[in-house]
Amino acid sequence: MLDRSSLRERPEAVAEAIANRGADVDLEAILELDEQWRDRKARGDSLRHDRNEVSSRIGRLKGEGREEEAEEAIERSQSLKAEIETVEREAAELAEELEEAMLELPQIPDESVPVGESEDENVERRRWGFDDLRKLPEEVVPHYDLGEELDIIDEARGAKTSGAGFYFMKGEGARLEHALIQFMLSVHREQGYLDVVPPVPVNSESMRGTGQFPKFVEDAYRLGGANDEPYDDDDLWLCPTAEVPVTNMYADDILLGEDLPLKHQAYSPNFRREAGEHGTETRGIVRVHQFNKVELVNFVEPDESYDRLEGLLGEAEEVLRRLGLPYRILELCTGDLTFASAKTYDIEVWAPGDDLEDGPDEGGRWLEVSSASNFEAFQARRAGIRYRPEHHESADYLHTLNASGLALPRVVVAILEYYQNPDGTVTVPDPLREYMGTDRIEGHEAVGESALGEGE
RNA sequence: GCCAGGAUGGCCGAACGGUAAGGCGCACGCCUGGAAAGCGUGUUCCCUUUCGGGAUUCUGGGUUCAAAUCCCAGUCCUGGCGCCA
Known part of the structure; x- marks a missing residue:
C-alpha cells in the first residue's frame, strides 16, 4: 500500500x-x-x-x-x-x-527500473556458466520424457490422484528433491538465514498483507467455499509462497533497530491455481499447481533495502553456482513488475531440453527459478510491520524483500537436462552427492501393467 | 471440545459508569568539576501550514448524556479436564 x-x-x-x-x-x-x-x-x-x-x-x-x-x-x-x-x-x-x-493501487517502481511494457523489455544484466559448458548429449531428452523413462517423475498418477498439474516424484527423483532442499537450506544457513517452518494454510488477512489479495484471489486455493464467494479475514487459503506466512509473521509487530536485518528462510509447499494458464506447459513440471520451494525473506531498515536487494540476489544465485548450472539475471521492466514490487531481478536457469525461440544461442530455454524483489514499505504498510530505529524513537515501517532460493521443480528440470549423459543417466552435481548418497541417477523399473507393452 | 481466569502505552501495573494513576526502560535537557542521584520534557495513530483537535484500555456490536468499567458475539493467551499423530 x-x-x-x-x-x-x-x-x-x-x-x-x-x-x-x-x-x-x-x-x-x-x-x-x-x-x-x-x-x-x-x-x-x-x-x-x-x-x-x-x-x-x-x-x-x-x-x-x-x-x-x-x-x-x-x-x-x-x-x-x-x-x-x-x-x-x-x-x-x-x-x-x-x-x-x-x-488496489500497485507499488511505485524504483526510478532505476527500466521503463517497458511487457516481459519483452526486461533487461538482461549478465550470464553465468556459459563459458565452460558441460559436454551434452547430441539430443538432450526433455525432463518429462526422461523422468518417465527413469520412472522418477510420474505425472499420470499425479493427475489421477489429484488432477492435472500435480505429480509424484519417485525413487531418485524424490531423493533429488530432498537433497536439493537440504543443500539449499544449508547454503542459506551459511549466509545467515534462520530456518523457519511456516504454517501452510494462511488467512485472508495475511494474503492481503503481502499483496496477493484482493486483486489475485483467483490464483489461490481456498479451503472451504468457492473462490468467487465473499471471504472473511480469517478464512483460510493454501500458501502460494512462503513469502506470505513468513512476512506476515511480524504483522502488527514492532521490531527493534538492532533486530535488523532479519533474514529468514522457509521451505514449504506452494499451491497455485495458475488461472488463465491452462493449455500452456501441459507436459512436465515447469508449471504445476503444487511445488516445493525454499524462500528467503528479509526485513531491513529503509535505507538499506536496495543494497540488501543486491545481496539477496547474490544469495539466491549462489545455489546455482555451486550446482554448476548456467543461468542469467534479468532486471524486470516496469510493465513486468509484480503488484507489490518496486524492483525485481529474475534468475533464469538454462534448461537445454526443449528448444524455445527465446532461449539462448546454445539452444534450450530459460526457466525462472527465482525473483528477488524489494517491496520497500508496501507490504509493511499493509501488514503493519514496523521497527523502532532507537528505543526512544517512534516506530516506522520497515522494508521487506524476498527471493526464492530456489523453486525446486525447475531446478530439477535443469539438472535432469543439463547433467544428462548420452546413456540416459544423469550425473548428480557434486554438492548434492552427500545428500543423495549417489553420484548418478539411473532410474528404476516401473511397476504395474501400464509399464508393459510399450513396444520397445 | 468443555470449564475457569485473563487481555490497559516499549515493559510492569492501577482505575465506586463521570472522562486513563504510578513505576520501569530509553532519549534529550537542567543540575554537576565529572558522574550518580534528583528535576523537567518526550517516547501510539489520524486531521490540521500554525494554534490546536480527535481517536485509542484485544476486535466488533449494544445499553447510557457519559463505558477500561455494564451486556452480547468473536479472537487470542493461561490453567484444569477431555481427545489425540
Whole structure:
C-alpha cells in the first residue's frame, strides 16, 4: 500500500508510475475520496470536541447538584450525538471505500527500473556458466520424457490422484528433491538465514498483507467455499509462497533497530491455481499447481533495502553456482513488475531440453527459478510491520524483500537436462552427492501393467 | 471440545459508569568539576501550514448524556479436564 500523504503531495508522480506499469487505476477518484473523507473527519472531530466539553460539564454539574443545568446539558449532548452519528457514518463509509481503493493501487517502481511494457523489455544484466559448458548429449531428452523413462517423475498418477498439474516424484527423483532442499537450506544457513517452518494454510488477512489479495484471489486455493464467494479475514487459503506466512509473521509487530536485518528462510509447499494458464506447459513440471520451494525473506531498515536487494540476489544465485548450472539475471521492466514490487531481478536457469525461440544461442530455454524483489514499505504498510530505529524513537515501517532460493521443480528440470549423459543417466552435481548418497541417477523399473507393452 | 481466569502505552501495573494513576526502560535537557542521584520534557495513530483537535484500555456490536468499567458475539493467551499423530 502506498502512503496516503505522499499520494496527496505528488499525485503526478504516482500517476506516471502507474502508467509505466500499464495499470489501470482512477487516481482522480481516489484523491477525491480522500478529500471527502478528510472533510467529514474534520467535521466529526469538531462535533466530538463539542460533545466532550458538554459531557465533562455534565459530570461537573451533577457533582455540584445543579440538576436543572445538567438536564439542559444532557439534551444538548443528545442532539450532538445524533449529528455525530450521521457525519461519522459518512466518514466511515468513505474511509472504507478509500481503503479498498488504496489496496488496489500497485507499488511505485524504483526510478532505476527500466521503463517497458511487457516481459519483452526486461533487461538482461549478465550470464553465468556459459563459458565452460558441460559436454551434452547430441539430443538432450526433455525432463518429462526422461523422468518417465527413469520412472522418477510420474505425472499420470499425479493427475489421477489429484488432477492435472500435480505429480509424484519417485525413487531418485524424490531423493533429488530432498537433497536439493537440504543443500539449499544449508547454503542459506551459511549466509545467515534462520530456518523457519511456516504454517501452510494462511488467512485472508495475511494474503492481503503481502499483496496477493484482493486483486489475485483467483490464483489461490481456498479451503472451504468457492473462490468467487465473499471471504472473511480469517478464512483460510493454501500458501502460494512462503513469502506470505513468513512476512506476515511480524504483522502488527514492532521490531527493534538492532533486530535488523532479519533474514529468514522457509521451505514449504506452494499451491497455485495458475488461472488463465491452462493449455500452456501441459507436459512436465515447469508449471504445476503444487511445488516445493525454499524462500528467503528479509526485513531491513529503509535505507538499506536496495543494497540488501543486491545481496539477496547474490544469495539466491549462489545455489546455482555451486550446482554448476548456467543461468542469467534479468532486471524486470516496469510493465513486468509484480503488484507489490518496486524492483525485481529474475534468475533464469538454462534448461537445454526443449528448444524455445527465446532461449539462448546454445539452444534450450530459460526457466525462472527465482525473483528477488524489494517491496520497500508496501507490504509493511499493509501488514503493519514496523521497527523502532532507537528505543526512544517512534516506530516506522520497515522494508521487506524476498527471493526464492530456489523453486525446486525447475531446478530439477535443469539438472535432469543439463547433467544428462548420452546413456540416459544423469550425473548428480557434486554438492548434492552427500545428500543423495549417489553420484548418478539411473532410474528404476516401473511397476504395474501400464509399464508393459510399450513396444520397445 | 468443555470449564475457569485473563487481555490497559516499549515493559510492569492501577482505575465506586463521570472522562486513563504510578513505576520501569530509553532519549534529550537542567543540575554537576565529572558522574550518580534528583528535576523537567518526550517516547501510539489520524486531521490540521500554525494554534490546536480527535481517536485509542484485544476486535466488533449494544445499553447510557457519559463505558477500561455494564451486556452480547468473536479472537487470542493461561490453567484444569477431555481427545489425540
